[in-house]
Amino acid sequence: MLTLKNVSSRYGAIKALTDVSLEVEKGAVATLIGANGAGKSTTLRSIMGLCQPYAGDVVFEGKRINKIPTHKIAAMGIALVPEGRAVFSNLTVLENLELGGYMQRDGKKLKRDIGHVHEVFPRLKERQAQMAGTLSGGEQQMLAIGRALMAHPRLLLLDEPSLGLAPLIVHAIFDAIDRINQEGTTVLLVEQNANLALKRSQKAYVLETGRIIMQGSSVDLANDPRVKEAYLGE
């Protein structure tokens, strides 16, 4: 569904990604793990067109999407849940969801989509009239994911959904991600919490200083002594 072929990106003179190749299969949950500054977020940004790779190709459903502006990539069916949640703080929860459905011009369908998000995250229904900035961290993460769902993405990019959240909330969020995946959305998950990410995915890639140093099925990687030592703290 999504293929990255030798993608290299940089910020100014600083190389952030070198020859990153990966593949996400339709219907799967794939994960990218790695330490701070390994290039995980940059990979997602390069897919989404928020940062232009200077070499390599990003191919989504058979189409080359590098050099296409972000908003058009969004329209093709990729949704990004940015790092740090990035909800619209000064708008209500409901308005956030409505903006997530920005591309949906049919009011009836928009309402139905909001209903679906409320089903996945009942908390968002309870809080719908509240300003998004006043939500707890977990609720904001739910809102960020719910907002992304509003666009009916075929591929969902999640940037550190567990960041700064209590373990209990993290599990609730990952259960929701499982559900979203079972409903037919392919997921590419970026995580620092390697343990959790490997448990909840089928395929994994390990990034280190902008290069993919290991890849394989999540089960294999979870049992790999090098991964265990470097990322699972065993």
Next chain:
Amino acid sequence: MKRILYIFGVIGVLALLQWGLTAVLLDGPVRQGPYYYQILVLAGINIILAVSLNLTNGIAGQFSIGHAGFFAVGAYVAASVSYYGGSAIRAAVSFIPPMGQDAVVLLIALAAAALATALAGLIVGIPSLRLRGDYLAIVTLGFGEIIRVLILNIDAVGGARGFSGIPKLSNFFWVYLMAVATVVTVWNLVRSTYGRAFLAIRENEIAAQAMGIDVTRHKVLAFVIGSMFAGMAGCLFGHYTMYLHTNSFTFVKSFEIIIMIAIGGLGSIEGAVLGAVLLTVLPEAFRGFDSYRMIIYSLALILIMIYRPQGILGQKSLFGKKRRKSATIDAGPTGAKSVAAETGVAGKQ
């Protein structure tokens, strides 16, 4: 049909007010009547300026400090149109009475001002809106000053002597008609999909892009519409004062407009209107204190900023109607138990 009725209603009421104000203030018994009339007109022009800047700065979140520059472009373009082309336009429509001819000249000048400033907005906006935050402020500030210096060196519009001999075509009626048009346009825009996109961009550009919003296009659009209304305000200003000088269009004027929207409440349309009226009337109200008036005026601003940093109206009524509606959309029962559980956990984050 209803809309047309509204339009005629507004025109009727404003025409009636114009007639009444002329009778009472200009030709009437009130002492200093013309002075009050002028304050009213200037307040109306400031309303147009503040509401239009509010669209760019408050709603779309693109901090421009060059509004006076667009105000100047509109004023000078419109004045040139009526000064140099006025008699030709009148000759072309000589079959209608003089009052109608005035209106035609003014409307053509308004259209020219709108076109010129929209174009100026586009030229300034496209390159600078790709930049973030401070850069736009710097570019717009520079633009305002460049325009001012440019005009100062064009002899056809009076240069440093100022542009005199502009026909008096605008009055209370036209200014407030335009003010109403500005408020209605911005109001409707905010409630449209465009308005939503503007708000999303203000809140978080990356998230807005990821949702399928063409950020650059919307930023430029907000900027161009804001500039266009500032230009039309300029047209009405020049045709009211009958004389233009670049001193009215320094960056101080830009800051004045920014203060208006900050005082009223950034992002709130009602706030912008209130701020515009307040900042026009306050300095005049303190005229009795003679040279101390600017001190009192500044103190008043400082006090408002200390006690109402979000502006007098804040963002309260930005979405007045919509918020109420959305609060009732299938509002389910509040799960008190789960809320407590969440807040218990959330407290530690």
